[in-house]
Amino acid sequence: MNSGALFLAVFLACVVEAVEATTIVLAAGTSRDWRSAISGVLAGLIVLAAIIAALGPALSTIPLQPLRLVVGGLLLVFGLQWLRKAILRASGYKALHDEEKIFATELAAAQAAERRTSAWVGDWYAFTLSFKGVLLEGLEVAFIALTFGSNQHDVGLAAVAAVAAVVVVVAAGVAVRAPLARVPENSMKFVVGVMLASFGTFWGAEGAGAHWPGSDAALLGLVPSIAVFGLLLAALLRRRHGRVTAPAAYATAEVA
Amino acid sequence: MLAKLRGFGAFWYDFVIGDDWRVAVGVIAALAVTYAIARSTPSVWWILPVAVVLLLPMSLWRATRRS
Numbered sequence: 001m002n003s004g005a006l007f008l009a010v011f012l013a014c015v016v017e018a019v020e021a022t023t024i025v026l027a028a029g030t031s032r033d034w035r036s037a038i039s040g041v042l043a044g045l046i047v048l049a050a051i052i053a054a055l056g057p058a059l060s061t062i063p064l065q066p067l068r069l070v071v072g073g074l075l076l077v078f079g080l081q082w083l084r085k086a087i088l089r090a091s092g093y094k095a096l097h098d099e100e101k102i103f104a105t106e107l108a109a110a111q112a113a114e115r116r117t118s119a120w121v122g123d124w125y126a127f128t129l130s131f132k133g134v135l136l137e138g139l140e141v142a143f144i145a146l147t148f149g150s151n152q153h154d155v156g157l158a159a160v161a162a163v164a165a166v167v168v169v170v171a172a173g174v175a176v177r178a179p180l181a182r183v184p185e186n187s188m189k190f191v192v193g194v195m196l197a198s199f200g201t202f203w204g205a206e207g208a209g210a211h212w213p214g215s216d217a218a219l220l221g222l223v224p225s226i227a228v229f230g231l232l233l234a235a236l237l238r239r240r241h242g243r244v245t246a247p248a249a250y251a252t253a254e255v256a
Numbered sequence: 257m258l259a260k261l262r263g264f265g266a267f268w269y270d271f272v273i274g275d276d277w278r279v280a281v282g283v284i285a286a287l288a289v290t291y292a293i294a295r296s297t298p299s300v301w302w303i304l305p306v307a308v309v310l311l312l313p314m315s316l317w318r319a320t321r322r323s
Binding site: 069072073074076077078080081083084085087088091093094139140197201204205207208209210211212213218222225226229230233237240241 | 271272273274275276279280283284287290291294295298299300301303304305308309311312313315316319320
């Protein structure tokens, strides 16, 4: 259960963020300069790798109980944020993430920007846009992968899940050569939110000194309970939103 | 310089705290209560799930009330 949940949470979180980063890089490459955009991606990945290399060993030296207290608390805050956003989108209170619209906006901004060059980079705008996209979207995933991995004593599996997700998304992006608009981002965000909130609750309580009935088996009850609770809240809010606005607008909300 | 520092702070606030600071405060309070009670009785696992059941609907209610 724990290894599977670790893989699933990191993989899905990484897919969601990789889709968003791919949209930004595609806009930078298509409208400006592919070489500079790819240089930005590589620079972003190098900085991310440096952060992971620095934080990974540091995390493994912290005793397990304080690590679980701090990491559990952070994961629970993260998880509730992801769940909150996914529920608001599913119920129609917040617009669904639209990669085509984001791509068009980024494209227009990139086309309007001035061109600045240097000896190292052909187009600074394309480089910076890609660099920021990869670094900012990747930071959250790096945090999730590191904290899940170190708590489960399996950073390797977390890294495999993260790399697998990036490979899948990049391969799909290269094949389609367009923003990946059909990826059910909201549903994946909901699942990741459930995982983060469940593991955050479990580790946070353990780190604070509480003992779960059934030890690790408590997660088997915790994960589905939080998922059902989230779905119920989404259904309640969708019904309430339907009474206030036209019901057809969000009839296709992703989380059923 | 000040604008850059402010931007740096805003990024980390958004990254860690997110859209609703009350959720973060609620989680810290629930962890503190669990820690305090667990010194005498370790069967306080239920405090964090109760916090989730309270914090998530309250945060959603505040977000939907605005729209």
